[in-house]
Amino acid sequence: MATVLSDELLQQIATTWGTPVYVYHAEKIKEQYERLLKAFAKADVRFFYAAKALTNISVLKYVKSIGCNIDCSSINEVQLAVKAGYTPENILYTSNNIHFSEIETAHDLGVHINIDSISNLRKFGQKYGHSYPVGIRLRPNIMAGGNLKISTGHSSSKFGIPLEQLDEVLALVKETGLFIRTLHIHTGSEIKDVEVFARGIEVLLEVVQLFPELEVVDLGGGFKVPYKPNEHGTDIEQLGQKVAEEFEIFKKRTGKHLQVWFEPGKYMVSEAGHFVTSVNVLKESAEHNFAGIDTGLNHLIRPMFYGSYHKIDNISNPSASHKHYNIVGYICETDTFAENRSMPEIREGDLLVVRNAGAYCYEMASNYNSRFRPAEVLVVNGQPHLIRRRENLDDLLVGQVDLF
Numbered sequence: 001m002a003t004v005l006s007d008e009l010l011q012q013i014a015t016t017w018g019t020p021v022y023v024y025h026a027e028k029i030k031e032q033y034e035r036l037l038k039a040f041a042k043a044d045v046r047f048f049y050a051a052k053a054l055t056n057i058s059v060l061k062y063v064k065s066i067g068c069n070i071d072c073s074s075i076n077e078v079q080l081a082v083k084a085g086y087t088p089e090n091i092l093y094t095s096n097n098i099h100f101s102e103i104e105t106a107h108d109l110g111v112h113i114n115i116d117s118i119s120n121l122r123k124f125g126q127k128y129g130h131s132y133p134v135g136i137r138l139r140p141n142i143m144a145g146g147n148l149k150i151s152t153g154h155s156s157s158k159f160g161i162p163l164e165q166l167d168e169v170l171a172l173v174k175e176t177g178l179f180i181r182t183l184h185i186h187t188g189s190e191i192k193d194v195e196v197f198a199r200g201i202e203v204l205l206e207v208v209q210l211f212p213e214l215e216v217v218d219l220g221g222g223f224k225v226p227y228k229p230n231e232h233g234t235d236i237e238q239l240g241q242k243v244a245e246e247f248e249i250f251k252k253r254t255g256k257h258l259q260v261w262f263e264p265g266k267y268m269v270s271e272a273g274h275f276v277t278s279v280n281v282l283k284e285s286a287e288h289n290f291a292g293i294d295t296g297l298n299h300l301i302r303p304m305f306y307g308s309y310h311k312i313d314n315i316s317n318p319s320a321s322h323k324h325y326n327i328v329g330y331i332c333e334t335d336t337f338a339e340n341r342s343m344p345e346i347r348e349g350d351l352l353v354v355r356n357a358g359a360y361c362y363e364m365a366s367n368y369n370s371r372f373r374p375a376e377v378l379v380v381n382g383q384p385h386l387i388r389r390r391e392n393l394d395d396l397l398v399g400q401v402d403l404f
């Protein structure tokens with residue numbers, strides 16, 4: 001199975017559909033999913049793809065076709081999942097500070113729901129009592145993740161119900177008869193250290209006994225994938241082993257079997273994505289060689305927003321001798337993709353490919369500076385398919401009311 005996209009194919013796609021263009025490799029997504037299944041084979045685990053990473057409907061359908069479930073972070077994502085053909089049993093809605101009406105809609109659609117505030121939990125209990133199993137998202141007060149912006153489980157995070165408020169949750173359960181089936185945590189994104197997941201498991205297993213009807217422990221997403229050359233991601237095999245062991249020990253001790261859920265986003269799609277751009281302008285100054293590309297923070301904001309590193313390859317001139325470049329965008333802001341990066345010599349018109357562009361890249365794109373959002377292409381069995389056309393001027397005006 002070919003899991004590497006050739007530069008020739010990326011070049012061909014750029015010629016056919018122009019640049020900038022996002023290219024996703026279906027078999028790479030499948031490879032990642034199969035690696036998860038293998039690593040966790042000894043545990044009772046279900047995976048829900050965190051759709052927020054990339055929601056193109058063809059990607060959602062592909063993920064479904066390989067047997068993966070889906071995790072949603074808005075009611076619109078839930079609706080997209082339904083459109084993509086997922087059944088309610090395979091859809092999870094992990095909510096975060098949302099209006100209760102979205103939870104009502106999710107309930108009516110029959111999907112799994114994780115609730116993250118006492119306020120919504122109370123409304124849920126008062127309205128549905130014991131009739132509908134529900135999950136609660138806890139804040140375990142664990143610091144985790146690649147940087148503070150993507151760290152969600154620490155003691156000043158807005159996410160989840162703080163662990164120290166469990167008494168209130170228990171009182172609510174008693175008062176309204178809530179059927180708590182799932183305890184959920186998600187401590188952050190890009191968690192390399194298996195020990196961090198182990199701490200999360202430890203925290204949850206200490207409190208599961210308080211919920212006699214519990215069936216599922218949901219450990220969220222956050223598996224790290226390598227972005228930099230020579231960087232390592234989470235040791236999935238070690239984590240799979242750890243999860244199997246911990247839950248087996250728990251079962252022996254308590255007689256209770258718990259299913260484990262995970263919600264991987266980046267792990268599923270990050271490495272499958274390649275963002276193909278071309279060089280508009282070269283500019284030399286005393287300090288820097290600038291390579292200005294035909295995109296910017298409007299299309300891929302991760303380097304500017306999180307300081308994230310993305311590998312960038314010059315696929316038009318790969319064997320040229322190296323020079324140092326600041327690779328910058330065309331937006332009227334400082335949108336630097338890479339600073340002082342050693343690259344094969346760049347010429348105007350060269351194609352530069354930003355790697356690891358599957359997760360949170362197109363998904364966080366905007367129309368800033370009234371730029372069009374790029375096209376998206378999915379490569380399946382070596383064949384490229386357009387799955388979203390590039391926008392045009394009409395798209396910029398859609399929904400606007402021309403008052404004058």
Ligand code: LLP
Pocket residue numbers: 050053071094150186188189190220221222223263264265266267302306359360
């Ligand atoms: N589950 C929940 C409840 C989440 O909030 C998230 C991500 C995930 C699962 C998936 O996490 P992953 O496996 O992708 O790390 N835009 C940022 C990442 C934000 C993640 C938000 N929540 C970035 O580009 O790094």
